[in-house]
Amino acid sequence: NLHSKEDLARDESVAACRSLALQCSDSGALEGLLHHLFDVFHGSEGKLTVATHKISVLDGAGNLSYNAVTGSSVQKLASSAADHFIKVLDTEVHEKTLIHALEVFSLWCTKFSNEVPNKVLDWLKKGPGLKTSTAGVRTAYIGCMSACFNGNTLGQGVDFIPYLLKTVEKAVGQATQVPIVTEALSAACLLLKIVSSDVGADKNLGNFWIIVLDMDKQLFVSEKFLTLASDNALYHVLLLCERLLLDHIDKLNGRTQPLHKAIVYCLTAPSSSLRLRCQPVVRKLVSTLGGTQLARSLLKELTRFLETARVHSIDSDKEGDSGGEMSAKVLVSCITVLCSGANLVAEDRQMLALDSLICSHHPAIVAIAPDLWLKLLKYLKLEPEVFIKQFEENIKKMLIDEYTPTQCLENCLETVVELNPEVILPPLVIHVGEILGDPAILHVTKTEYFTFLMPEGELYDKSVVSGKDHENELDARNMKRESKVYSYKEQLEEIQLRRELEDKKRKQGKLKEPELTVKQKEAMRLQLEKESAIRSKLTQLPFILRDLQSPLAASCLIQLYVELRHCVFTGEQSSLGELVAHVSLRLRAPQCDLDPRWEEEDVNVAVARTIKTLHRATVRSRRPHHEPTVHLTAPAFCYVFPLLRSALLTRSDDDLVTLSLQIIAEHAQMRGESLKDLHHPMLLPRRQMFELLIDLISNHSTLVQSLLGILHDFTHDFIPRQRSVSLLGSVSGRVQQQAEATLLDLAMSGSGEEGCAFANSDEIQCLLSALQNPSAVVRDAALRGLAAMVRALPTSKQNYEEAVRLTRRIWVARFDVVEENRALADQLWEVAGLELSAVLWEDLMSDVIHPVDEIQKAGAEALAALLKEKTKLVDLVLNQLLEMYNSKLVVVPPKLDSFGRVIEQPIDMWEPRSGVALALTQIAPLLNSQSVVRLITFFVPTGLGDRNQQVRKNMLAAALAAVDIHGKVEF
Numbered sequence: 001n002l003h004s005k006e007d008l009a010r011d012e013s014v015a016a017c018r019s020l021a022l023q024c025s026d027s028g029a030l031e032g033l034l035h036h037l038f039d040v041f042h043g044s045e046g047k048l049t050v051a052t053h054k055i056s057v058l059d060g061a062g063n064l065s066y067n068a069v070t071g072s073s074v075q076k077l078a079s080s081a082a083d084h085f086i087k088v089l090d091t092e093v094h095e096k097t098l099i100h101a102l103e104v105f106s107l108w109c110t111k112f113s114n115e116v117p118n119k120v121l122d123w124l125k126k127g128p129g130l131k132t133s134t135a136g137v138r139t140a141y142i143g144c145m146s147a148c149f150n151g152n153t154l155g156q157g158v159d160f161i162p163y164l165l166k167t168v169e170k171a172v173g174q175a176t177q178v179p180i181v182t183e184a185l186s187a188a189c190l191l192l193k194i195v196s197s198d199v200g201a202d203k204n205l206g207n208f209w210i211i212v213l214d215m216d217k218q219l220f221v222s223e224k225f226l227t228l229a230s231d232n233a234l235y236h237v238l239l240l241c242e243r244l245l246l247d248h249i250d251k252l253n254g255r256t257q258p259l260h261k262a263i264v265y266c267l268t269a270p271s272s273s274l275r276l277r278c279q280p281v282v283r284k285l286v287s288t289l290g291g292t293q294l295a296r297s298l299l300k301e302l303t304r305f306l307e308t309a310r311v312h313s314i315d316s317d318k319e320g321d322s323g324g325e326m327s328a329k330v331l332v333s334c335i336t337v338l339c340s341g342a343n344l345v346a347e348d349r350q351m352l353a354l355d356s357l358i359c360s361h362h363p364a365i366v367a368i369a370p371d372l373w374l375k376l377l378k379y380l381k382l383e384p385e386v387f388i389k390q391f392e393e394n395i396k397k398m399l400i401d402e403y404t405p406t407q408c409l410e411n412c413l414e415t416v417v418e419l420n421p422e423v424i425l426p427p428l429v430i431h432v433g434e435i436l437g438d439p440a441i442l443h444v445t446k447t448e449y450f451t452f453l454m455p456e457g458e459l460y461d462k463s464v465v466s467g468k469d470h471e472n473e474l475d476a477r478n479m480k481r482e483s484k485v486y487s488y489k490e491q492l493e494e495i496q497l498r499r500e501l502e503d504k505k506r507k508q509g510k511l512k513e514p515e516l517t518v519k520q521k522e523a524m525r526l527q528l529e530k531e532s533a534i535r536s537k538l539t540q541l542p543f544i545l546r547d548l549q550s551p552l553a554a555s556c557l558i559q560l561y562v563e564l565r566h567c568v569f570t571g572e573q574s575s576l577g578e579l580v581a582h583v584s585l586r587l588r589a590p591q592c593d594l595d596p597r598w599e600e601e602d603v604n605v606a607v608a609r610t611i612k613t614l615h616r617a618t619v620r621s622r623r624p625h626h627e628p629t630v631h632l633t634a635p636a637f638c639y640v641f642p643l644l645r646s647a648l649l650t651r652s653d654d655d656l657v658t659l660s661l662q663i664i665a666e667h668a669q670m671r672g673e674s675l676k677d678l679h680h681p682m683l684l685p686r687r688q689m690f691e692l693l694i695d696l697i698s699n700h701s702t703l704v705q706s707l708l709g710i711l712h713d714f715t716h717d718f719i720p721r722q723r724s725v726s727l728l729g730s731v732s733g734r735v736q737q738q739a740e741a742t743l744l745d746l747a748m749s750g751s752g753e754e755g756c757a758f759a760n761s762d763e764i765q766c767l768l769s770a771l772q773n774p775s776a777v778v779r780d781a782a783l784r785g786l787a788a789m790v791r792a793l794p795t796s797k798q799n800y801e802e803a804v805r806l807t808r809r810i811w812v813a814r815f816d817v818v819e820e821n822r823a824l825a826d827q828l829w830e831v832a833g834l835e836l837s838a839v840l841w842e843d844l845m846s847d848v849i850h851p852v853d854e855i856q857k858a859g860a861e862a863l864a865a866l867l868k869e870k871t872k873l874v875d876l877v878l879n880q881l882l883e884m885y886n887s888k889l890v891v892v893p894p895k896l897d898s899f900g901r902v903i904e905q906p907i908d909m910w911e912p913r914s915g916v917a918l919a920l921t922q923i924a925p926l927l928n929s930q931s932v933v934r935l936i937t938f939f940v941p942t943g944l945g946d947r948n949q950q951v952r953k954n955m956l957a958a959a960l961a962a963v964d965i966h967g968k969v970e971f
Helices: 007-022 027-041 051-063 073-091 095-109 118-129 135-148 151-172 178-197 199-204 208-212 223-228 231-247 257-267 272-287 291-306 328-338 346-355 363-368 372-379 384-390 392-401 407-419 421-436 439-443 446-453 468-484 488-508 518-540 551-568 571-588 603-618 634-650 654-668 686-715 721-749 761-770 776-788 800-813 819-832 840-848 853-869 871-887 911-926 929-939 949-970
Strands: 902-904
Touching: 007 051, 027 051, 027 073, 051 073, 051 095, 073 095, 073 118, 095 135, 118 135, 118 151, 135 151, 135 178, 151 178, 151 208, 178 208, 178 223, 178 231, 231 257, 231 272, 257 272, 257 291, 257 328, 272 291, 272 328, 291 328, 291 346, 328 363, 328 372, 346 372, 346 384, 363 407, 372 384, 384 392, 384 407, 384 421, 392 407, 392 421, 407 421, 551 571, 551 634, 571 603, 571 634, 603 634, 603 654, 634 654, 634 686, 654 686, 654 721, 686 721, 686 761, 686 776, 721 776, 761 776, 761 800, 776 800, 776 819, 800 819, 800 840, 800 853, 840 853, 840 871, 840 911, 853 871, 853 911, 871 911, 871 929, 911 949, 929 949
Parallel strands: none
Antiparallel strands: none
8 A cells, every 4th residue: 555546545554654663573574574665666566657656665664663673683674774775776866756765764874873884884975976866865865874873873974074064165155056055054964963972073174164153144044045945954954053052152252143043933934843843952952051041042032033023813724824924823832932941040030031021022922822921920930020020120121211112012011010010100100201291292393294194205295396297286286285174184184095096096007107307306305305304303203292282292192191081080980081081182272183072062161061070079068077078089180180270270260260179179188098099199199289279379369469459549539448358359369268278288188197198309399489489378378388298398317408498498488578477487497396507598698689579588587597696607698799799780781683773672680689788788787897898888889879779779778777787886
């Protein structure tokens, strides 16, 4: 049946020969069976004319090598089989049959464990030189040599070194001939094998090392050769890489990347049989000494390989039917093999986990094995949360600092954030915040954006090359784009449709490109360069963008903002979150089209309805004390806060403002049971809330003062002033008082008490800045807020700079122009345990020239009070004040037009000089005789002659104070 016409019968007969040999230990019986098979091959049962029949007979003879014969009989039986095969090789002329005969002969050649018979050696020298020996046949001969020379017989292979060297050198001049290079590859592998047993043979290799180690020409590992090579050739490529990396790594001089690339290619080859042959070799490589470093390099090479590889996540039933795409399962097995090294220490396991992170999250891999990286961590005996914490900096650099918008890195980021959000999320948010602050995005015009949408090499603005024949057509297009298309979406659709129609006509050959003149070609070249620069600039801009006012940002950002609501609004609150999202977007007026269904309702009506809905959901009047005070989590309130801020700052409806303040007050009063509690006040946007409330108090305070002035001027004859104030109180006083109460609630949430957060430096700085507000009400609220969070205020041991800044502001507040504020500041000074320091005098000098008049006056008194305690500083401070006055005498020159006419008057910044005069008044009692004389000298020619009336008035007061105190003694 070995030469049956039925393929199945032949295959079964070949398998039967192997099964028979495995059960037979009688060398005589096997020798007789071999003799019979080769008689059949030579025609004892009829001449075999079909190559497949001959090959089946040879397969049967080859499978008899899987026998159970032992001892010296093995050598004798193998020698007898060699005689039969040599006769076949001498008479056969068909290339495929010859190659197959040599392949099955190799099975018997492995039986020569002590010595290779001379007749075999002689034929191996003679056979490659026969006329019938093509490159493929010679490659098979070298395979036989490799099978012969193992262990004790390796020394016999030294005689073949000249032939093998000649084979390798011949391939250098024929590097494009794949069969020739394949033959040389087999020869190179055998040479490396022989050299490993005979150190002296290394000296006889000549140019071999130059050829094999030349990583510029890459004779055996070039991408072209790897693509065209057979499976057996690729296996020899892997064997070559194995020998070089294990035995000759020193000769590579660190240039191992091409070898790594070849190994990855073999592990991901389309042939499953080849991959199965390669995997044990790679496992051996990564399990040797230094194998972990090799595995890391291979993982990095695999990551680079996946950037351009075509991968599909669904396996095909047959190999090669996936259109050149590899299966994701191939990649999973490849990563598994690379991480399967033996005897791994803790550091090795950690490095493998880190380097396998990116490649394990390729989109195709995630589709079929979403938990691959987690399974690798489990295999490597690593806890995911602990591992991410330990390698926080490495992961931050990989996924945040060096992030590029690819699906692979997106998947990685999603995994690590899910596994350990406390470590990765804070730096991620900070980094995104820095990116969002890039103002360049706001400078992108719609024209630039539409240019960005055009593919590289295509013109957006075709007017630069329009000729007379096509001028009307292009002008019509431009008119259509300018006058007919109104919305952002329609402009995009028109560009896309026009591009598709032109591409379709171009493919059909119906679109004839106009012939361009030399001038037009040059204009087109310049315009392409210009548009390419625009495209490059917009490509480099952030992929998540700060402002909805950018055409490049808007369409992406509105989708992101709407989707983010799912993170904080769940269950019954989902509809509320959707309402808040879309109404907030309408208030932002983005530079793109919104969902028209949400624009049917008037925006003012929509805002009012949303605020009222939020109020009903979160604020309930007259509720029992034990009931919860809020229904939104702190993250959900963060999402709602921009809407509330807009309602408070841009809406004039007092009722709406009141509702918004009540919502904020409810959330300011919530407390958390643990740091992971989503209702914990530390998760609130407290700094932004402080800024909002301070702005609200300040704005209403200014409004009251302005209206008081107006009413006093126009109604004092008809309505008493007390009645005017009463009317205004009903308009804005209620809002102001409610804002102050809310600010105090918010301050209490950062007091550090049980269930509260500790106020951070930004929040404290926000209130300290409010102490410099011209409104006495704002300063009052800030002092009360700081008093509420006194436990969280910084000390000099915790943060010296912040403690000095706090001391300075409270010290100045103790001399506020309003007596009530002074009392509050005095109480806060005592409760906080603040102490006066001499270093404050330099900072207080800045308050003396503060732009706010009330702070100037308080700063002057505060400076004088400090000098009373530190009298040694009086002369120094006086000198600084006089120098400061002289430095502020400079006038900003007028702006002139091209004809020399004044278009803007010169500006005299007199306010700082007025502050200096106030300070001189306050320190007058502390001056000595010499200082008084110097001060009077300053007053007479300079201070009292200042160009500004207010400054002169304050200087006169200072001079009179000095004369009143020191006049009788000094003058």
